[in-house]
Amino acid sequence: MIRVEHLSKHFGPVAVLTDVNAHIRQGEVISIIGPSGTGKSTFLRCLNLLDQPSSGRILIDGQDILAAGVKVAQLRQRMGMVFQSFNLFPHLTALGNLCIGPVQLRGHSRVQAAARGLELLKMVGLAEKAHSLPHELSGGQKQRVAIARCLSMEPEIILFDEPTSALDPTMVGEVLAVIRRLARDGMTLAIVTHEMDFARQVSSRVFYMDQGIIYEEGPPQQIFEAPQQQRTRDFIRRVRCLEFRLKERDFDLYALFGQLDQFCEKHLLPKASALRLQLLTEEVLEWLKQQAGVFDVALTVAFHEQDALLELRLDCAGPPGNPLEQADSQDDIGLALIRNLCRQIDWQRQGERNLLSLQLDSRAP
Numbered sequence: 001m002i003r004v005e006h007l008s009k010h011f012g013p014v015a016v017l018t019d020v021n022a023h024i025r026q027g028e029v030i031s032i033i034g035p036s037g038t039g040k041s042t043f044l045r046c047l048n049l050l051d052q053p054s055s056g057r058i059l060i061d062g063q064d065i066l067a068a069g070v071k072v073a074q075l076r077q078r079m080g081m082v083f084q085s086f087n088l089f090p091h092l093t094a095l096g097n098l099c100i101g102p103v104q105l106r107g108h109s110r111v112q113a114a115a116r117g118l119e120l121l122k123m124v125g126l127a128e129k130a131h132s133l134p135h136e137l138s139g140g141q142k143q144r145v146a147i148a149r150c151l152s153m154e155p156e157i158i159l160f161d162e163p164t165s166a167l168d169p170t171m172v173g174e175v176l177a178v179i180r181r182l183a184r185d186g187m188t189l190a191i192v193t194h195e196m197d198f199a200r201q202v203s204s205r206v207f208y209m210d211q212g213i214i215y216e217e218g219p220p221q222q223i224f225e226a227p228q229q230q231r232t233r234d235f236i237r238r239v240r241c242l243e244f245r246l247k248e249r250d251f252d253l254y255a256l257f258g259q260l261d262q263f264c265e266k267h268l269l270p271k272a273s274a275l276r277l278q279l280l281t282e283e284v285l286e287w288l289k290q291q292a293g294v295f296d297v298a299l300t301v302a303f304h305e306q307d308a309l310l311e312l313r314l315d316c317a318g319p320p321g322n323p324l325e326q327a328d329s330q331d332d333i334g335l336a337l338i339r340n341l342c343r344q345i346d347w348q349r350q351g352e353r354n355l356l357s358l359q360l361d362s363r364a365p
């Protein structure tokens with residue numbers, strides 16, 4: 001359906017895309033992931049010519065859309081785009097937003113456009129909001145209207161540019177559910193996303209972008225479980241884990257809590273899990289702070305999706321022995337709480353340091 005050959009894009013002297021090659025087949029769901037600023041959005045914007053590529057070819061069903069004389073408006077009708085910031089017309093109702101394209105660009109009658117518009121609003125669960133203006137809708141509802149508006153133009157593919165990034169975390173799920181449904185219905189989708197678990201569940205293939213190219217591509221199992229390239233491995237590790245090095249006893253606990261919260265939100269974990277993780281982190285660090293000697297803890301939080309498990313790893317300086325069994329502290333209640341929160345606690349000595357692994361259920365109520 002879409003073939004991209006040697007695509008490059010420069011902004012002035014900055015080369016954002018250097019040599020992108022890709023093939024997207026009909027019915028595929030492609031997730032595009034990678035570090036910030038590696039050109040994921042630029043790649044999508046080049047596909048429907050919102051950004052003009054610097055060189056290369058983009059073939060849609062064999063036709064080079066960069067050739068002279070290609071009608072950009074027609075091309076954009078074939079490729080819908082959903083933006084991070086919704087881009088609804090603020091003075092039109094939800095239904096009005098869905099009708100304007102079919103009436104003005106496709107020559108549909110108002111009655112026909114309204115009937116189809118209502119069907120689509122129903123499909124995204126918003127029939128009762130047909131006559132609401134965008135400012136009367138929540139972020140998640142606005143984004144669902146934007147998706148319905150995109151569908152009203154009957155595109156052959158939809159390009160999603162970080163569709164949930166601007167949303168309050170409580171609204172991410174409803175938008176992802178609509179995208180999941182489109183994927184199930186066989187729609188061709190290309191999605192730039194930072195929602196790794198979603199990408200893993202919904203995609204037929206994943207493009208990992210880095211250094212101006214599609215650095216690695218493959219089925220989600222490969223990219224997320226067994227990446228072939230070192231940079232992909234490093235990236236996946238970084239998004240799965242949160243790492244801190246604490247060398248002072250008076251570290252900033254609330255800054256740490258903020259990052260734990262964000263980590264849990266990114267993995268769509270229930271609020272209760274985030275709170276349990278915070279509590280466990282606080283208690284165990286409090287326990288370690290009371291131990292004599294140097295305080296030096298490398299703390300890693302990892303989410304193991306398959307086992308629905310959150311793991312808190314603590315790599316601490318200190319004499320040999322499980323720090324949780326050392327009697328410098330009298331805080332038996334804290335220790336009981338730690339034991340109570342965990343599904344499993346493991347300790348091992350590695351070199352000069354003690355490694356503690358505390359595991360808790362990520363989905364328990």
Ligand SMILES: Nc1ncnc2c1ncn2[C@@H]1O[C@H](COP(=O)(O)OP(=O)(O)OP(=O)(O)O)[C@@H](O)[C@H]1O
Nearest residue numbers: 011016034035036037038039040041042043162192
């Ligand atoms: N119109 C523009 N003019 C100049 N530079 C731009 C323009 N658009 C994007 N860039 C630059 O191109 C680089 C890639 O941006 P892009 O938004 O495509 O990255 P991304 O991988 O989608 O990042 P993120 O995940 O943070 O959204 C960035 O350094 C950005 O500042």
